[in-house]
Amino acid sequence: MDALLQFLFSGLTVGAVYALVALGFTIIYNASDVVNFAQGEFVMLGGMITVFTYQAGLPLPLAAVIAILVTSAIGVALNKLAIEPARGAPVVSLIIITIGASIVIRGATQLIFDKQLHRFPSFSGDDPIHVLGATILPQSLWVIAGALAVFVGLWIFFTRTLTGKAVLATANNRVAAQLVGINTGWVMTLSFGLSAAIGAFAGVLVTPITLVGYDVGVALALKGFAAAMLGGMGNPKGALVGGLLLGCFEALTAGYLSSQYKEAVAFIVILGVLFVMPQGLFGSKSTERV
Amino acid sequence: MAGRNKWISLGVLALLIALLPLFFPSGYYYRVGALIFVNALSVVGLVILIGYAGQISLGHAGFAGIGAYACALAPEHLGLHPALAVLLGAVVSGVMAALIGKPILRLKGYYLAVATLGFGILVSMVLTNERALTGGPDGMNVADLGLRGLLRDMGWRLSGGEFWYMICGVVLLIGAWLALNLFDSPSGRAMRALHGSEVAASTVGVDVPRQKLRAFVISAVYASVAGSLLALQNGYITPDVAGFMHSVEMVTMAVLGGVGSVLGATFGAAILTLLPQVLTVFAEYEQLVLGLVMVLVMIFLPQGLLPSIARRLKGRDE
Numbered sequence: 001m002d003a004l005l006q007f008l009f010s011g012l013t014v015g016a017v018y019a020l021v022a023l024g025f026t027i028i029y030n031a032s033d034v035v036n037f038a039q040g041e042f043v044m045l046g047g048m049i050t051v052f053t054y055q056a057g058l059p060l061p062l063a064a065v066i067a068i069l070v071t072s073a074i075g076v077a078l079n080k081l082a083i084e085p086a087r088g089a090p091v092v093s094l095i096i097i098t099i100g101a102s103i104v105i106r107g108a109t110q111l112i113f114d115k116q117l118h119r120f121p122s123f124s125g126d127d128p129i130h131v132l133g134a135t136i137l138p139q140s141l142w143v144i145a146g147a148l149a150v151f152v153g154l155w156i157f158f159t160r161t162l163t164g165k166a167v168l169a170t171a172n173n174r175v176a177a178q179l180v181g182i183n184t185g186w187v188m189t190l191s192f193g194l195s196a197a198i199g200a201f202a203g204v205l206v207t208p209i210t211l212v213g214y215d216v217g218v219a220l221a222l223k224g225f226a227a228a229m230l231g232g233m234g235n236p237k238g239a240l241v242g243g244l245l246l247g248c249f250e251a252l253t254a255g256y257l258s259s260q261y262k263e264a265v266a267f268i269v270i271l272g273v274l275f276v277m278p279q280g281l282f283g284s285k286s287t288e289r290v
Numbered sequence: 291m292a293g294r295n296k297w298i299s300l301g302v303l304a305l306l307i308a309l310l311p312l313f314f315p316s317g318y319y320y321r322v323g324a325l326i327f328v329n330a331l332s333v334v335g336l337v338i339l340i341g342y343a344g345q346i347s348l349g350h351a352g353f354a355g356i357g358a359y360a361c362a363l364a365p366e367h368l369g370l371h372p373a374l375a376v377l378l379g380a381v382v383s384g385v386m387a388a389l390i391g392k393p394i395l396r397l398k399g400y401y402l403a404v405a406t407l408g409f410g411i412l413v414s415m416v417l418t419n420e421r422a423l424t425g426g427p428d429g430m431n432v433a434d435l436g437l438r439g440l441l442r443d444m445g446w447r448l449s450g451g452e453f454w455y456m457i458c459g460v461v462l463l464i465g466a467w468l469a470l471n472l473f474d475s476p477s478g479r480a481m482r483a484l485h486g487s488e489v490a491a492s493t494v495g496v497d498v499p500r501q502k503l504r505a506f507v508i509s510a511v512y513a514s515v516a517g518s519l520l521a522l523q524n525g526y527i528t529p530d531v532a533g534f535m536h537s538v539e540m541v542t543m544a545v546l547g548g549v550g551s552v553l554g555a556t557f558g559a560a561i562l563t564l565l566p567q568v569l570t571v572f573a574e575y576e577q578l579v580l581g582l583v584m585v586l587v588m589i590f591l592p593q594g595l596l597p598s599i600a601r602r603l604k605g606r607d608e
Contacts, residue, residue, distance in 0.1 A: 103584065
């Protein structure tokens with residue numbers, strides 16, 4: 001029983017990161033119908049930039065804020081330079097563009113920084129907290145709380161603010177949104193900026209636990225995508241639940257079955273979800289327009 | 291593409307393969323050439339899947355992995371001749387593609403991309419984790435095909451590079467010929483029809499799921515044979531052949547050259563194979579440049595390099 005709790009703790013921690021990546025996916029997907037394969041790079045950038053600004057002597061909170069702002073700007077640039085010019089391109093092209101962009105970001109990071117793994121200190125120390133016979137790191141609590149806070153923040157943003165409603169309107173029907181005077185171009189910019197900021201935030205939170213290197217983004221993007229798909233593409237609630245579930249599946253597989261095939265869980269989940277219920281846990285059924 | 295065009299495409303390809311060696315300053319270029327042909331072969335398969343039938347796959351490296359490891363494992367464990375192992379790999383890949391293709395191909399766009407991606411990654415994970423069988427991430431040796439020795443006994447001495455250049459060139463030609471034949475066949479027409487509109491195609495009697503599956507299986511066999519050839523010519527194979535980045539490279543090559551055409555596929559394969567060779571001096575910039583090429587070509591030449599260039603030339607003539 002202790003072991004089970006222990007696995008769940010670690011599952012929820014990674015799961016919270018997957019959930020944040022999935023939320024980032026969801027925002028961009030809703031605003032632009034683009035699945036951004038560079039989403040994992042935002043997490044990497046958040047961690048890497050914090051590491052290097054912190055090492056340059058800035059206090060950790062300031063370093064983190066800088067990292068989030070810079071990453072957010074990179075997200076906006078990604079939209080302006082690569083996604084907007086290719087508006088209306090077929091899915092294959094958009095996939096190649098975002099994968100290409102992720103390779104560019106990785107290549108540039110490796111040039112500007114280095115190829116090593118890095119970390120910075122945890123926010124509130126490394127003394128494990130004992131809960132019912134299992135232990136959890138304080139940083140894990142930060143990660144989980146961070147994911148929940150982002151989720152609640154997004155919920156308020158999308159349901160209580162005019163700007164958030166404009167994003168939802170654009171997601172529903174771009175042309176109609178334009179007709180009622182919503183600046184959909186600005187909504188796109190906002191979505192990419194926000195999504196990148198959330199990714200970077202995840203990177204800041206999780207780096208003390210999992211370390212960060214220039215190439216950690218690929219796996220995160222794929223797992224985050226699996227989480228988004230499990231929850232139902234385009235649904236923020238689905239992204240949160242999907243991420244946490246996927247994290248727990250992985251931790252349980254590693255604990256009880258095989259740590260080697262832990263990485264396979266995400267992809268088995270993807271295939272299973274797509275075969276059995278392509279709309280995911282919370283997604284709505286879509287019909288094809290002829 | 292009428293019948294005449296088919297022979298022009300094949301003729302150009304054959305001439306290129308036959309004449310290029312005249313310009314090779316050293317034996318090393320035969321190696322690069324053979325690598326280009328192998329990549330082009332798997333990309334021709336993707337032209338059938340993406341260009342003809344309009345489906346996408348980010349997991350075809352998985353089939354290349356099956357083909358490659360069939361050549362590595364079957365001679366050792368089943369006592370098969372390496373040439374038969376190529377065949378075995380192709381059959382396994384085809385059957386596998388048929389089995390997973392059935393449920394997967396109901397999906398569209400991103401969902402299809404991710405489902406195939408999942409399949410590819412699972413294959414590469416099995417190859418990496420089953421150390422006892424595959425040697426894990428370090429890879430394993432592949433038996434010699436034996437054909438070069440046979441030719442030598444008959445008095446035809448070829449270097450390894452020359453031999454594989456020839457074999458891969460011939461297989462690519464056969465692959466291109468089959469793909470071009472398919473283009474105008476009833477199946478090819480059906481695939482292209484469903485690419486245009488699945489609903490319209492099904493109303494005129496095209497069995498859409500069946501044709502999609504056919505394209506998927508055929509392209510899987512192409513990828514598998516290409517994987518086998520790669521393993522045989524290197525004499526060595528690692529799970530990277532089945533990796534996600536290899537799948538991405540394959541799709542990029544296909545789209546880079548112009549996804550509708552077999553010649554374009556070869557062109558795309560050539561560029562993306564040569565790029566790292568040219569960039570070895572700037573190894574640190576390799577990733578950066580590769581990514582930029584992918585993004586820029588997709589934005590500025592969405593039809594791919596070859597069709598865009600062809601249109602430019604045509605525009606000037608008229």
